[in-house]
Amino acid sequence: xxxxNEYFDSDEFKDLLAxxxxxxxxxxxxxxxxxxxxDIADYYTLTGQKNKADQAVETALELDPGATLxxxxxxxxxxxxxxxxxxxxxxxxxxxxxDTEYKYLLAEIMIVKDDIDEADDYLKxxxxxxTGDEHEDYIYDIANMYIEYGVYDKANxxxxxxxxxxxPDMLELKGKALMGMGSFEECIKxxxxxxxxxxxxxxxxxxxxxxxxxxxxxxxxxxxxxYALALKPKSLAGLxxxxxxxxxxxxxxxxxxxxxxxxxxxxxxxxxxxxxGTTLLHMARYAEAxxxxxxxxSQSIDMCSGIGSQVYETMALAYSYMGKTEQALECVAKxxxxxGNSKESAERLVIHGHVLLEGGHNEEAEAMFRNAIIKSKxxxxxxxxxxxxxxDNKNTEMAYNLFKVYFASxxxxxxxxxxxxxxxxxxxxxxxxxxxxxxxxxxxxxxxSAVMSTIIPKGLSITEFYNDINKFLKK
Numbered sequence: 001x002x003x004x005n006e007y008f009d010s011d012e013f014k015d016l017l018a019x020x021x022x023x024x025x026x027x028x029x030x031x032x033x034x035x036x037x038x039d040i041a042d043y044y045t046l047t048g049q050k051n052k053a054d055q056a057v058e059t060a061l062e063l064d065p066g067a068t069l070x071x072x073x074x075x076x077x078x079x080x081x082x083x084x085x086x087x088x089x090x091x092x093x094x095x096x097x098x099d100t101e102y103k104y105l106l107a108e109i110m111i112v113k114d115d116i117d118e119a120d121d122y123l124k125x126x127x128x129x130x131t132g133d134e135h136e137d138y139i140y141d142i143a144n145m146y147i148e149y150g151v152y153d154k155a156n157x158x159x160x161x162x163x164x165x166x167x168p169d170m171l172e173l174k175g176k177a178l179m180g181m182g183s184f185e186e187c188i189k190x191x192x193x194x195x196x197x198x199x200x201x202x203x204x205x206x207x208x209x210x211x212x213x214x215x216x217x218x219x220x221x222x223x224x225x226x227y228a229l230a231l232k233p234k235s236l237a238g239l240x241x242x243x244x245x246x247x248x249x250x251x252x253x254x255x256x257x258x259x260x261x262x263x264x265x266x267x268x269x270x271x272x273x274x275x276x277g278t279t280l281l282h283m284a285r286y287a288e289a290x291x292x293x294x295x296x297x298s299q300s301i302d303m304c305s306g307i308g309s310q311v312y313e314t315m316a317l318a319y320s321y322m323g324k325t326e327q328a329l330e331c332v333a334k335x336x337x338x339x340g341n342s343k344e345s346a347e348r349l350v351i352h353g354h355v356l357l358e359g360g361h362n363e364e365a366e367a368m369f370r371n372a373i374i375k376s377k378x379x380x381x382x383x384x385x386x387x388x389x390x391x392d393n394k395n396t397e398m399a400y401n402l403f404k405v406y407f408a409s410x411x412x413x414x415x416x417x418x419x420x421x422x423x424x425x426x427x428x429x430x431x432x433x434x435x436x437x438x439x440x441x442x443x444x445x446x447x448x449s450a451v452m453s454t455i456i457p458k459g460l461s462i463t464e465f466y467n468d469i470n471k472f473l474k475k
Contacts, residue, residue: 008043017043020056034060034067041073066095072105079112087112100126100138104145111149120154136164143173152180168197175207187211202231202238209241216446218245236266243275250450252283270299274311277318286318293318309335313351325359346376347385354389380406384416391419396426414443418451425455430473437466 007013016032020040023030030037037060044053060070071090078086087109094102103126110119123142130138139162146155155177162170171194178187191208198204209224225242228235243258256279263272273296280289296311312334319328332352337344353368369386376382383406390399400423406416417440424433440448441462449462456465457472465472 005046007039008046013039013043016040024055030059030063034064035069037063038069038073041070066093068094068096068099068101072101075105076108079108082112084109084113100141104141107142108145108149111146111151116151116154136162140169140173143170143177147173147176147180150180152177156181166193168194171197172204179207179211182214184211184214188215200231202228202235205231206235206238206241209238209245213241213245213248216248218248221245234265236262239265240271240275247275247279247282250453252279255279268299270296270307270311273299274307274314277311278314281314281318281321284321286322289318290315309337316351316355320355320358323359325355325361328355328359342375342377343379343382346372346379346382349375350382350385350389353386354392357389357393357395378409380410380413380415384419387416388419391422396423399423400427400429414439417443418448421448422451422455433473434466434469437462437469441466 016036017040020030020032020037022028032040037056041053041056041060044050044056057070057073060067064070071094075087075090078084078090087105091102091105091109094105096102103122107119107123110116110122127135127138139158143155143158146152146158155173159165159170159174159177164170165174171190175187175190175194178184178190188208188211191204191211194201194204195208205224205228209221209228212218212221212224222242222245225238225245228238229242232238239258239262243255243262246252246255246258256276259272259275259279263269263276266272273292277289277291277293277296280286280292293311293315296307297315312331316328316331316335319325319331329352332348332355335348335351337348339345349368349372353365353372356362356368357365369389372382372386373379383402387399387402387406390396390402399419403416403420403423407413407420417436421433421436421440424430424436437448437452440452445462449456452462452465455472456462
């Protein structure tokens, strides 16, 4: 099964594209099949040439107003903007209602309307019409459709129907579905198989690295990224995953190097500047961090507004650590939240409280933290963020007492053990420290190593530290 990228690299497509572009530039009539024109539109879309893509589709519709693929293309654009009514009207204009692409489009409309089960039932009704190799293509198309719309569990269910589960095409879809479902260990196994098929695929190595990163196997992720980057040195995603992994390992200088390479290749993407600023913040190089964060802030307005809140949060922390509470609070005020979203509102209140606490405004900070917890309806994540803020500001006794309430009401929760161990260490509560250290190693060993890094002697692993704990306990 040929992918779009493989087809676009083929001589056949290059000749087709050249013929089309010659016709357009000369003003001559376009004598191409409507399906070919949609392929050209897909190519233009993939390469960021939307105006040219739209022109190719309109040309196709001038040739045949009821053609399936051009109308499906436009309908999918409408669905991308959640304009279901426009998509429905475009679907109605398709002449051949028996075309499989038309039926896929109807299912996509149901998916966007969040009628997932209805869409699945409809697709199952169409399944008997597809036999042999056609059935495999049908499974592939439906699984791919579900993945594109983020319905990963349904994609995985359809992939269970294939008679060719170990074919590279099906395996790649399986990997995407498992990644989306958060089944990262299984995802890694799939990409292991794919790499056996084609060890020179930078895409396989990169997806492997992403899955390894998600289960905190940072050294393995770095190794996989190195293979991906050797095969495709200008891979932005490869640079980013490697830099993120180095950052998580505390190798800030090396992380900076790769984040810098990322920004050099994507100078208008504020993400790189944000990551450089965050790394410099962790290195206590606050003034330098702010230079990069200000660049990210200016870029996030036009280029990547989704990172804006992260930028201002990080700027607030930098100013706060420099003792500039007023400037930090100005940044907090710029953090954009949906006031109807209690989680977002509570998170901003926690940041506000953290800045106030850093600035010595303890009573105001406590009130802010209290409001955050109330706003979030006692969200464990928000409570934990408040506790970490208290710990960062050496309010250990208060953090310890809040932790006791936290664990008493959330018996099955494993997050927070390393921070509670740190509390107990600071308060010289040896028995509790040993208990929470043991729980940390059991449930969150990598986080425990990071949180306890100021306590554990250099060169010792957290397990070695625990095994010889009596030597290190305060007398």
